Every structure is written in structure tokens, then in C-alpha cells.
Amino acid sequence: MATKKSPEKSNVSKDELLTYYREMLLIRRFEEKAGQLYGMGLIGGFCHLYIGQEAVVVGLEAAAKEGDKRITSYRDHGHMLACGMDPKGVMAELTGREGGYSRGKGGSMHMFSKEKHFYGGHGIVGAQVPLGAGLAFADKYLGNDNVTFAYFGDGAANQGQVYETYNMAELWNLPVVFVIENNQYAMGTSVKRSTKSPSLWERGAAYGIKGEAVDGMDVLAVKAAGEKAVAACRAGEGPYILEMMTYRYRGHSMSDPAKYRTREEVQKMRDEKDAIEHVRDMLLQGGHASDEDLKAVDRDIKAVVNESADFAKESPEPALEELWTDIYA
Amino acid sequence: MATEVLMPALSPTMEEGTLAKWLVKEGDAVKSGQILAEIETDKATMEFEAVDEGIVGKLLIAEGTAGVKVNTPIALMLEEGESADAAPEKAAAPSASVEKQPEQPEGSEGKAVDEPLVSSPGSAVPAKPPVSPDWPEGTAMKTMTVREALREAMAEEMRGNDRVFLMGEEVGEYQGAYKISQGLLDEFGPKRVVDTPITEHGFAGIAVGAAFGGLNPIVEFMTFNFAMQAMDQILNSAAKTLYMSGGQMGCPIVFRGPNGAAARVGAQHSQDYAAWYAQIPGLKVVMPYSAADAKGLLKQAIRDPNPVIFLENEILYGRSFEVPVLDDFTIPFGKAKIWREGTDVTIVSFGIGMTYALEAAEKLAEDGISAEVIDLRTLRPIDYDTVLESVKKTNRCVTVEEGWPVGSIGNHLSATIMQRAFDYLDAPVLNLTGKDVPMPYAANLEKLALVTTAEVVEAVKSVCYR
Known part of the structure; x- marks a missing residue:
């Protein structure tokens, strides 16, 4: 992973930086709150936090336009917040309540929003990759210029269906950006222990798909790469692969003791590479915002997150009749 | 000595075929591997080669003859210097009755009825059921095979809704492994009749994604045995998403293809998945018998907003039934x-x-x-x-x-x-x-x-x- 930050490389505006700061912070605070609610027993089952990876979704959403679609795995809270879904609805789904995006029937791993073109939230590792290519297939068929972002992790990158999909996506020239969120660990197995491939994006070359590795801890680098990939897709140049080099600070899920890596490794990433701190530095050093301004943003975000948690606690459990609804359209 | 050339079985389920064309004539010397004739099955036109060298003595079946049973002698091959007249006259007689006679299973003496394993078209089955609530009294009927009925159903629905498309292995240029999609590529073009690589897991997932994205895919599995590769996408993605999304994300898709035993294709190609799929809430499961049901139910399946598993049968493809002549004929699900x-x-x-x-x-x-x-x-x-x-x-x-x-x-x-x-x-x-x-x-x-x-x-x- 590239370690050098390059705040001066883009002439990014103050508003833009503030937006990224706010959006990444929202994800982080939301996830921290989700972790708390999990500890309190309000959230059950599996809960996979996105903390550390915020720059990936925020940067790519900055490259998207209305109508573009996104689909991801079970580590999906960040994607939903980044594409504009309501934190209240997401948190209430985590607590399994009526006010959740799936009315409590999906949970952390299975949420959707047709309105925001968010197609899940998929619990089977890798399954969202062909589904994402299918969304792109539909857009191409319908003749619009929408692009689909199909997110998956370094773990999913070893699933066969990913390569079946690469083959067809390139064969049919589908407007899909494959986003590999390489956070270094597939549950507890590091990339080094699961593959000898030096990089994951290069595997696309076997299918004729262009791609690149991107510093996924740098929201501006992510956005720039996203724009390039999206432009290629919109121009009818078919799929594109972005391997986002990123890092998750928390365990694979809430029940992960994380014995497979050292505390020092995690701390080093937090200290040296944190995406939010990076933007914060740019804002302060560039004279775009004062410490006080950013504290105000922090307070706002905190309020939004607390409001979502309150909503998620107060929203009633789904009516018992809900057991039998939504099985068939 | 003269050798009989017999009508070949060119597919696991072929019982008879049409001798479309002779490519040799009497008196020709042929080499082994030389193409003797073109033979048309209900699925395809195949070339038929000589297995041995020799001279074509007599063509016993005229070209254009339909319904030639498998193993019927179709020609006599002579060795050098032999005369066709010397060939046994009885040639056609003894082996003409070639319909596969089932052997009695061990231990079933006295019990088993002399039934062919696969009954041929037009056997004891009544052409018309006594009660038919599916179409109005007096509707004109026409005879058609299950294969034709399925093709008509797809073609009609594709004409009626431009978001309906067919995807699968060999559905396009090959005209369908079992010829169900014959002619569809010509009519609808490659955008709507999509040949896929051999990649069931992948293309099933792409089709499900396309359904989420607003299309109405028909996925043909060459046989449902291969759908095992795609089971995760069928169950976890297609069947469950509506529920998991609280009703937001429906998946209007049809997975269809032959299911169950064909004939002599062994354990991996001969499984009936009816009970498996029928177990899954979120799926609808259809398994037609007659051509009328195949047509009416497939049209219904394509219009259904849910994922439908449509289980066909290779042996039934060639069977003929009466099908109502109606502009728009569907059969609702859940009516026996x-x-x-x-x-x-x-x-x-x-x-x-x-x-x-x-x-x-x-x-x-x-x-x-x-x-x-x-x-x-x-x-x-x-x-x-x-x-x-x-x-x-x-x-x-x-x-x-x-x-x-x-x-x-x-x-x-x-x-x-x-x-x-x-x-x-x-x-x-x-x-x-x-x-x-x-x-x-x-x-x-x-x-x-x-x-x-x-x-x-x-x-x-x-x-x-x-």
C-alpha cells in the first residue's frame, strides 16, 4: 500500500473536503454506535463494522451520478449511509424493528433501497458480484448510461463466480465497476495466506479487464480512480476493476477476537493511515476550517447518530403477521 | 457378405427419425467415416457416417421418409464383387420391429406388465382430458409437441414484452441443445437471445441481478442437473431477496430446462429436482406434463413477478398433445x-x-x-x-x-x-x-x-x- 498522502495533488474545494469529512465521520460514528448497541444486546446475529474503510465508499459515491447502482456484501452499513440512505432506517434494521429498511426482516446483512439504487446487502461471500454484473446487464439492455458498483472483499476475490462474472462482463461489455475492498483479511485469513497473487486487480487482465490498485485510505485518490473507472464504463468500454487497499480496524464481526493480527499493526494503521484524520488535516492545514468548525461537525454527526439509535430502540418490533408477508410479490 | 446399415440412435432419447437425404447412391464405393446420409431427429439434423468401407448395394429407405424407427435397416453394404441381388430379401423384415423391448427386471416375473420404459407418442394416453377448465368449451385445438408449445410460449411472451429475454448455453446460434429455442435468435436477435459461456453459477447470478434491475429473464439450464452449480443464486439470491428486503426487491425470473431422467445418461444427468425446489419458500415450481400445460404455464411463469422453477422433461419434449388455439392462453398456478x-x-x-x-x-x-x-x-x-x-x-x-x-x-x-x-x-x-x-x-x-x-x-x- 502506498503510504504517502498527497493533499496537494487535487485542487479540491473546501466544500468537497467538508462533505467527505462529514460523510466518513457519519459512517464511523454510526458504526461505533452499532458496536455499542450490539454490546447491549439490541443488535443480534452477525454485525460487520466498516470502521477504517470509510474512504472507499465515500470516494466512490463522489464519482457516481443519480441512477448508478451499488451492491455489496454483508459489511454494508457504510455503503448505505454513503449512498444517502437514512441512518434511522439502517439502525432500526440492525435492531430488527419495523422502522428498518427491510421492516426488520433482513438484518445487518440484508438491506435494500430501490429509491437509492442500493441492491444489498448479501450474506453469501461473492454472490453479489454476478448480481452486480446483472444490474449492469439490465442497464445496458435498457440503453441508459448507468454504472453499477459491485463491491467485494479480498476474501470474495477467491470465489469462482467472481471470475465467471469477469469473463461475461468483459465478453458483453457490461458497465460495471468491480470494487475489491482489500482490507487485508478474509475473516482471519490474511491475503498472504490465501493467495500467491501479488495483486488481486491484475487477475482481471486474464479476462481483458482494465484495472488498478488505489490507496483506499485516501478519499481523493479513491474518487479520482472512481471517476476514471466510471468514465470508461459510460463510454462503453466495459468493466473496470479497482482494488482499494484499505484496512478494517475492528474484527471481522462483533464476535471476532482478532487473534490473527497484533494490536500494534492496527494501531499503526490508525495512526498513520486513517482516512478521516487525513481529510481533517487537509481541512485544517489548508485553512479551510478551524478546530471549532470541525467540532461542530462532530456534534452534528453525533446528534444524527444518536437520533438513529433512539429511533432504532423505539421503533416497535414487526407485527407478527409480517412473518407471512413478502414471500411472494 | 452383405451388411445391413441400421437407422442410428443419435440422442439418448431418439426412437425414430427422418431420413432426410442420401449422400451416396447405389453402386458407390464408400470409405469408413464417409458421410452416408443426413438424418433428422426432432432436435437436430445429423450426419451419419459409414463405419466400414464397402459398396452401397441397396438403399432400403427412400430419402424424405419420416418416422424411421431406430435400428431399421436403411441400406445394404456389399463387399467387393458381391451383388446386391444376392443380399437376403428378408433384410427389412426381422429387425424392423426395433422398438426397444424392455427386459424384465430380475425377480419381477409374473408381475411386471409388458410396458416400454418410455412409451412412444400416442400410446394409451387419452388425447383429451374429460374435464378442462383451462379453456372455453368449443375452443379450436391443434396438435403440437411439448417442444413446440414451449417455444411458442417464449416467443409470444417475448413479442409481448421487450424486457423478456432468454439466456443460457446454446440457446442462440446452436438453436437450443434440445431445440426449444429454435428460431428465437432469428426473430429476436442476440440482444434478447443470449448465448452464455458454460458458467451456470455466474450466468444465473447475472440473470438474477438483471431481474433486480428491471428485466424479465428466462434462464435455460441445459439440464437442471447443471443448475446445481447455480443453486446458491437460485435460493439465496432469487428466492429470498423479496423477503429480506421487506418487499422492495422482487425477482421476476424463470429458470427452465429439462429435469429428471432422460435415458441411459447415468447418475449425474438423471435427477428429478421437483421435491428439492418445492421445499423453498419464495420460489414457485411448475412441472407440466402436456403441451397445453407447458404452453399455458410457461406463459404464466414469464409473467409472474416471482422466481419460477419450470421443470421440463426431455422424454416429453417430443410428445404431441392437443393445444387450444387462443391468442393469449395462460394457466394459473395452483390449479391441478x-x-x-x-x-x-x-x-x-x-x-x-x-x-x-x-x-x-x-x-x-x-x-x-x-x-x-x-x-x-x-x-x-x-x-x-x-x-x-x-x-x-x-x-x-x-x-x-x-x-x-x-x-x-x-x-x-x-x-x-x-x-x-x-x-x-x-x-x-x-x-x-x-x-x-x-x-x-x-x-x-x-x-x-x-x-x-x-x-x-x-x-x-x-x-x-x-
């Missing part, structure tokens, strides 16, 4: 069809099982047993009411299917009948199924593994205490 009314016993079946059920009913009638024969047609939803009404009348029930016995559709019906019509039963419900073994290849063993008409007859007699 009573093919034959009766008073002594209810035989419930679906798909190719109906062949045995109907043949058995015919034989039982000769013995004075009146069987009511019900075709479930859809396995999710199941028309319990029609079955229960019938059982309340006949007080006896036998179920017939090709799938395995454990967790079969028959088991489920037995449980339902026990719970909802216990007091009406005069005998235990018997479930006839395929045997609890992987499908063997050997002809005699395969026959033994499948459910037979004889078994149905025997089971009915047993529940009737006869």
Missing part, C-alpha cells in the same frame, strides 16, 4: 388438472409421472377399477383442495413421481391427506417414487430404478385390497 375422473382410487402425479399414472388408470379400468387421475402441474403452490376433494370421494390415494423417496412430494401429500382427510381413508396412502439409488447406466438397472406403470397398477390394487 383432473385428467380422468374415477371413483375407486385417486392417483396423483405430475410431469412425466403422469405417463405412468394414465397408463395405469387405463389398465385398471380393464380390471374394473375406476381411478381418478390428478396432475398437480404446479408443486409450489400445490392444489391441495383438488387432491383432498378427490380422496374424500375415492378414500384411497397413490402418488407417482420419478424423484427419490425420502422427502418426496408424495410424502408431503401423504402427510397432508393424513392431517386433513384422515377419516376418509380406507387404506394407507402409497408413494411410488424412483428407487433410493443413484441412477445406474445399464439399461435393465435403469428400468428398475424408475417408477413403472406396473408398479402403479400394483399399488392401486393393493390399496383397493384387490
Whole structure:
């Protein structure tokens, strides 16, 4: 992973930086709150936090336009917040309540929003990759210029269906950006222990798909790469692969003791590479915002997150009749 | 010595074909591997090669002859210096009756009825069921094969809705591995008739994604055996997403293709998945028997906003039935069809099982047993009411299917009948199924593994205490 930050490389505006700061912070605070609610027993089952990876979704959403679609795995809270879904609805789904995006029937791993073109939230590792290519297939068929972002992790990158999909996506020239969120660990197995491939994006070359590795801890680098990939897709140049080099600070899920890596490794990433701190530095050093301004943003975000948690606690459990609804359209 | 050249079997299920064209004439010297003739099956036109060198003595079957049974002598080959006139006159006679005679399974002496394993078109099956609620009285009918009916259903729906498209292996340029999609590429073009690489898991996922994205895909699996590769996408993505999304994300898709045993294709290509899929909430499962049902139900399936598993059968593809001539003919799901009314016993079946059920009913009638024969047609939803009404009348029930016995559709019906019509039963419900073994290849063993008409007859007699 590239370690050098390059705040001066883009002439990014103050508003833009503030937006990224706010959006990444929202994800982080939301996830921290989700972790708390999990500890309190309000959230059950599996809960996979996105903390550390915020720059990936925020940067790519900055490259998207209305109508573009996104689909991801079970580590999906960040994607939903980044594409504009309501934190209240997401948190209430985590607590399994009526006010959740799936009315409590999906949970952390299975949420959707047709309105925001968010197609899940998929619990089977890798399954969202062909589904994402299918969304792109539909857009191409319908003749619009929408692009689909199909997110998956370094773990999913070893699933066969990913390569079946690469083959067809390139064969049919589908407007899909494959986003590999390489956070270094597939549950507890590091990339080094699961593959000898030096990089994951290069595997696309076997299918004729262009791609690149991107510093996924740098929201501006992510956005720039996203724009390039999206432009290629919109121009009818078919799929594109972005391997986002990123890092998750928390365990694979809430029940992960994380014995497979050292505390020092995690701390080093937090200290040296944190995406939010990076933007914060740019804002302060560039004279775009004062410490006080950013504290105000922090307070706002905190309020939004607390409001979502309150909503998620107060929203009633789904009516018992809900057991039998939504099985068939 | 003159050698007979016999009509070849060019597919596992071929019983007869058309001798489309001779590429040699009498007196020609041919080499081994030389193409002798073009032979047309219901699926394809195939070239037929000489296995040995020799001289074409006599062409016994004129080109253009249809319905030439497999193993009928079609030509005589002579060795150098031999005369065709010297060839035995009887050539055509002895081996002409080539319809596969089933061997009796070991230990079944005296019980087994002399039934062909695969009955040929137009056997004892009544052309028209006595009761048909599916189309108005007096509707004009035409005869068509199940294959043609399926093709018509897809073509009509594709004409009516430009978001309907067909995807699968060999559906386009090859015209369909089983010729179900013949002609569709010509009419609809490659955008809507999409040839895929051999990659079931991947293309099933892409199709499900396309359904989420607003299209109406028809996915052809070359056979449902290969859909095992795609099971995760069918179950976890297609069937469950509507529920998991609180009703937001429907998946209007049809997965179709041949299911169950064909003939002599061994364990990995001969499995009936009816009971498997019927277990999954979120899926609808259709398994038609007749051409009319194939057409009406497939059209309905394509319009359904849910994922539909549409289980066809290779052996039934070539069978002909009466199909109503209607502009827009659909059959709703969850309505069984009573093919034959009766008073002594209810035989419930679906798909190719109906062949045995109907043949058995015919034989039982000769013995004075009146069987009511019900075709479930859809396995999710199941028309319990029609079955229960019938059982309340006949007080006896036998179920017939090709799938395995454990967790079969028959088991489920037995449980339902026990719970909802216990007091009406005069005998235990018997479930006839395929045997609890992987499908063997050997002809005699395969026959033994499948459910037979004889078994149905025997089971009915047993529940009737006869």
C-alpha cells in the first residue's frame, strides 16, 4: 500500500473536503454506535463494522451520478449511509424493528433501497458480484448510461463466480465497476495466506479487464480512480476493476477476537493511515476550517447518530403477521 | 457378405427419425467415416457416417421418409464383387420391429406388465382430458409437441414484452441443445437471445441481478442437473431477496430446462429436482406434463413477478398433445388438472409421472377399477383442495413421481391427506417414487430404478385390497 498522502495533488474545494469529512465521520460514528448497541444486546446475529474503510465508499459515491447502482456484501452499513440512505432506517434494521429498511426482516446483512439504487446487502461471500454484473446487464439492455458498483472483499476475490462474472462482463461489455475492498483479511485469513497473487486487480487482465490498485485510505485518490473507472464504463468500454487497499480496524464481526493480527499493526494503521484524520488535516492545514468548525461537525454527526439509535430502540418490533408477508410479490 | 446399415440412435432419447437425404447412391464405393446420409431427429439434423468401407448395394429407405424407427435397416453394404441381388430379401423384415423391448427386471416375473420404459407418442394416453377448465368449451385445438408449445410460449411472451429475454448455453446460434429455442435468435436477435459461456453459477447470478434491475429473464439450464452449480443464486439470491428486503426487491425470473431422467445418461444427468425446489419458500415450481400445460404455464411463469422453477422433461419434449388455439392462453398456478375422473382410487402425479399414472388408470379400468387421475402441474403452490376433494370421494390415494423417496412430494401429500382427510381413508396412502439409488447406466438397472406403470397398477390394487 502506498503510504504517502498527497493533499496537494487535487485542487479540491473546501466544500468537497467538508462533505467527505462529514460523510466518513457519519459512517464511523454510526458504526461505533452499532458496536455499542450490539454490546447491549439490541443488535443480534452477525454485525460487520466498516470502521477504517470509510474512504472507499465515500470516494466512490463522489464519482457516481443519480441512477448508478451499488451492491455489496454483508459489511454494508457504510455503503448505505454513503449512498444517502437514512441512518434511522439502517439502525432500526440492525435492531430488527419495523422502522428498518427491510421492516426488520433482513438484518445487518440484508438491506435494500430501490429509491437509492442500493441492491444489498448479501450474506453469501461473492454472490453479489454476478448480481452486480446483472444490474449492469439490465442497464445496458435498457440503453441508459448507468454504472453499477459491485463491491467485494479480498476474501470474495477467491470465489469462482467472481471470475465467471469477469469473463461475461468483459465478453458483453457490461458497465460495471468491480470494487475489491482489500482490507487485508478474509475473516482471519490474511491475503498472504490465501493467495500467491501479488495483486488481486491484475487477475482481471486474464479476462481483458482494465484495472488498478488505489490507496483506499485516501478519499481523493479513491474518487479520482472512481471517476476514471466510471468514465470508461459510460463510454462503453466495459468493466473496470479497482482494488482499494484499505484496512478494517475492528474484527471481522462483533464476535471476532482478532487473534490473527497484533494490536500494534492496527494501531499503526490508525495512526498513520486513517482516512478521516487525513481529510481533517487537509481541512485544517489548508485553512479551510478551524478546530471549532470541525467540532461542530462532530456534534452534528453525533446528534444524527444518536437520533438513529433512539429511533432504532423505539421503533416497535414487526407485527407478527409480517412473518407471512413478502414471500411472494 | 452383405451388411445391413441400421437407422442410428443419435440422442439418448431418439426412437425414430427422418431420413432426410442420401449422400451416396447405389453402386458407390464408400470409405469408413464417409458421410452416408443426413438424418433428422426432432432436435437436430445429423450426419451419419459409414463405419466400414464397402459398396452401397441397396438403399432400403427412400430419402424424405419420416418416422424411421431406430435400428431399421436403411441400406445394404456389399463387399467387393458381391451383388446386391444376392443380399437376403428378408433384410427389412426381422429387425424392423426395433422398438426397444424392455427386459424384465430380475425377480419381477409374473408381475411386471409388458410396458416400454418410455412409451412412444400416442400410446394409451387419452388425447383429451374429460374435464378442462383451462379453456372455453368449443375452443379450436391443434396438435403440437411439448417442444413446440414451449417455444411458442417464449416467443409470444417475448413479442409481448421487450424486457423478456432468454439466456443460457446454446440457446442462440446452436438453436437450443434440445431445440426449444429454435428460431428465437432469428426473430429476436442476440440482444434478447443470449448465448452464455458454460458458467451456470455466474450466468444465473447475472440473470438474477438483471431481474433486480428491471428485466424479465428466462434462464435455460441445459439440464437442471447443471443448475446445481447455480443453486446458491437460485435460493439465496432469487428466492429470498423479496423477503429480506421487506418487499422492495422482487425477482421476476424463470429458470427452465429439462429435469429428471432422460435415458441411459447415468447418475449425474438423471435427477428429478421437483421435491428439492418445492421445499423453498419464495420460489414457485411448475412441472407440466402436456403441451397445453407447458404452453399455458410457461406463459404464466414469464409473467409472474416471482422466481419460477419450470421443470421440463426431455422424454416429453417430443410428445404431441392437443393445444387450444387462443391468442393469449395462460394457466394459473395452483390449479391441478383432473385428467380422468374415477371413483375407486385417486392417483396423483405430475410431469412425466403422469405417463405412468394414465397408463395405469387405463389398465385398471380393464380390471374394473375406476381411478381418478390428478396432475398437480404446479408443486409450489400445490392444489391441495383438488387432491383432498378427490380422496374424500375415492378414500384411497397413490402418488407417482420419478424423484427419490425420502422427502418426496408424495410424502408431503401423504402427510397432508393424513392431517386433513384422515377419516376418509380406507387404506394407507402409497408413494411410488424412483428407487433410493443413484441412477445406474445399464439399461435393465435403469428400468428398475424408475417408477413403472406396473408398479402403479400394483399399488392401486393393493390399496383397493384387490
